[in-house]
Amino acid sequence: MTLILQSFNSTRMLIYHQFLQCPSPPWRLWSCCVHCHTVSEVVLQLSDQKGPSNNQVIKRRRKERPSCPSVLDRFDEQYSQELGDLWASSRAVLLDPHSWQYGVMLNRFSAVTDITQILQSQGFSSLLLQTHVSRVLSNAPPIVSNTEYKAGNESVLPTTYVSKCPRDDGTTNAFSQELQLESSLRLSRPSLQCYIHPYPLWFPSQAHRPGQLKQYYLLNAASLLPVLALHVRDGEKVLDLCSAPGGKAIAIMQCAKPALLCCNEPDPHRRDWLSRTLESFLPHSLNTRVIVSAQDGCYFGQHEAGTYDKVLVDAPCSNDRSWLYSSSSQQGEQRLKERSRLPALQAQLLRSAMSAVRPGGVVVYSTCTLSSSENFAVVETVLNDCPEAELEDLWEEIAIPLSKYFTFSPAHPDHGQTLHKPPLQPQNSTLSSYQHRLGILVVPQPGKTWGPMFLSRIRRRK
Numbered sequence: 001m002t003l004i005l006q007s008f009n010s011t012r013m014l015i016y017h018q019f020l021q022c023p024s025p026p027w028r029l030w031s032c033c034v035h036c037h038t039v040s041e042v043v044l045q046l047s048d049q050k051g052p053s054n055n056q057v058i059k060r061r062r063k064e065r066p067s068c069p070s071v072l073d074r075f076d077e078q079y080s081q082e083l084g085d086l087w088a089s090s091r092a093v094l095l096d097p098h099s100w101q102y103g104v105m106l107n108r109f110s111a112v113t114d115i116t117q118i119l120q121s122q123g124f125s126s127l128l129l130q131t132h133v134s135r136v137l138s139n140a141p142p143i144v145s146n147t148e149y150k151a152g153n154e155s156v157l158p159t160t161y162v163s164k165c166p167r168d169d170g171t172t173n174a175f176s177q178e179l180q181l182e183s184s185l186r187l188s189r190p191s192l193q194c195y196i197h198p199y200p201l202w203f204p205s206q207a208h209r210p211g212q213l214k215q216y217y218l219l220n221a222a223s224l225l226p227v228l229a230l231h232v233r234d235g236e237k238v239l240d241l242c243s244a245p246g247g248k249a250i251a252i253m254q255c256a257k258p259a260l261l262c263c264n265e266p267d268p269h270r271r272d273w274l275s276r277t278l279e280s281f282l283p284h285s286l287n288t289r290v291i292v293s294a295q296d297g298c299y300f301g302q303h304e305a306g307t308y309d310k311v312l313v314d315a316p317c318s319n320d321r322s323w324l325y326s327s328s329s330q331q332g333e334q335r336l337k338e339r340s341r342l343p344a345l346q347a348q349l350l351r352s353a354m355s356a357v358r359p360g361g362v363v364v365y366s367t368c369t370l371s372s373s374e375n376f377a378v379v380e381t382v383l384n385d386c387p388e389a390e391l392e393d394l395w396e397e398i399a400i401p402l403s404k405y406f407t408f409s410p411a412h413p414d415h416g417q418t419l420h421k422p423p424l425q426p427q428n429s430t431l432s433s434y435q436h437r438l439g440i441l442v443v444p445q446p447g448k449t450w451g452p453m454f455l456s457r458i459r460r461r462k
């Protein structure tokens with residue numbers, strides 16, 4: 001096992017996890033958990049089972065990239081007004097990429113048992129399994145049985161897989177039996193599984209392996225909330241209106257067996273990226289049910305009015321995390337200039353989604369910005385324009401049960417576990433309680449660095 005830490009300039013380094021040697025074929029992974037604010041380069045050495053000659057060195061360079069001053073100034077001005085006290089701590093998180101946490105979403109179409117073991121041994125725990133939200137989702141009656149799944153060849157997870165992961169003494173243990181049970185449950189009852197760590201642990205992304213599906217997708221765990229809010233059921237027709245690079249499309253396919261998932265993306269480069277994601281995570285047998293389209297989402301609803309049961313609008317927005325690290329001040333300023341056009345585009349996409357959904361169907365609108373004009377204001381505009389739009393409450397269903405993991409605005413003043421539902425007067429925010437009822441906003445905070453993520457759910461009246 002080799003772990004080389006290079007170029008660190010402080011003793012503030014803390015390694016708080018044991019190295020783990022995983023016996024799973026075809027590769028061995030030694031991994032470690034490093035928490036360090038000043039380490040600028042970490043080299044992890046991975047070795048496959050064929051021996052040291054096949055060693056592969058993976059370098060992870062954490063560049064100390066400066067934030068863009070003009071973007072930061074604009075955010076300071078706007079978000080201190082909109083978020084009040086929450087902005088100072090959120091700002092600290094956004095300005096410290098070393099503190100960012102990553103979620104690991106498992107791919108149920110791949111063999112994931114070994115990954116589950118690795119994650120659990122490293123202190124990752126399942127985000128959604130124990131929550132009210134997942135209970136709501138898993139209470140949906142399983143329409144397909146285990147055998148139907150296998151006949152449809154939609155999972156490559158053999159039921160005997162865990163027997164290939166013996167204990168050191170060659171026997172299988174209670175843990176592997178538990179995993180076996182979990183595996184068969186996953187087959188019979190699709191469920192979204194995401195593992196998170198309390199610390200900002202880096203987990204390696206998976207390279208393309210010809211003929212094999214990827215086992216997991218790394219993401220900001222808050223990105224799963226819009227998918228949970230969509231409540232996709234087996235047999236439904238679903239539209240992912242702004243789909244690339246496809247993280248939420250993959251998450252949708254973990255939750256249920258839709259009759260159709262249409263992934264729309266007008267930008268050709270991003271559409272290629274989307275296609276590669278779908279290919280890497282979904283089996284060929286789903287090719288007729290998961291399709292890619294290339295329309296301008298603003299007009300999608302005109303062409304396919306009333307067609308879909310569920311529509312996700314994960315809109316283009318000022319992506320706060322990435323905008324703060326614009327590659328040059330020129331790029332940052334250009335983005336800020338174009339920012340004023342976003343609310344109109346977002347409202348147009350949301351209107352189009354309201355046309356594409358059938359009466360009684362559901363639209364979820366989401367962004368990854370804290371900006372109120374791209375979040376609450378867009379939803380408010382469209383509600384005013386569409387008499388058939390009916391807002392649904394996400395506080396009881398998502399914000400309150402998941403407040404252990406995410407900080408939602410308005411948070412309790414002490415930033416503790418308790419969350420105030422918005423009809424109560426917000427105490428540390430300048431947004432009105434009416435605005436807060438338009439959706440829920442995940443605000444990155446120390447220790448819960450997920451977000452920014454805004455989501456709102458609207459039902460089209462019958």
Ligand SMILES: C[S@@+](CC[C@H](N)C(=O)[O-])C[C@H]1O[C@@H](n2cnc3c(N)ncnc32)[C@H](O)[C@@H]1O
Pocket residue numbers: 223241242243244245246247248249264265266267270295296297298314315316317349
């Ligand atoms: C926030 S990203 C979507 C992320 C994606 N849902 C995921 O989870 O991986 C927004 C996407 O909307 C696309 N987009 C921009 N303008 C659009 C339009 N007029 N119609 C549809 N999509 C658009 C962008 O190219 C971008 O890929």
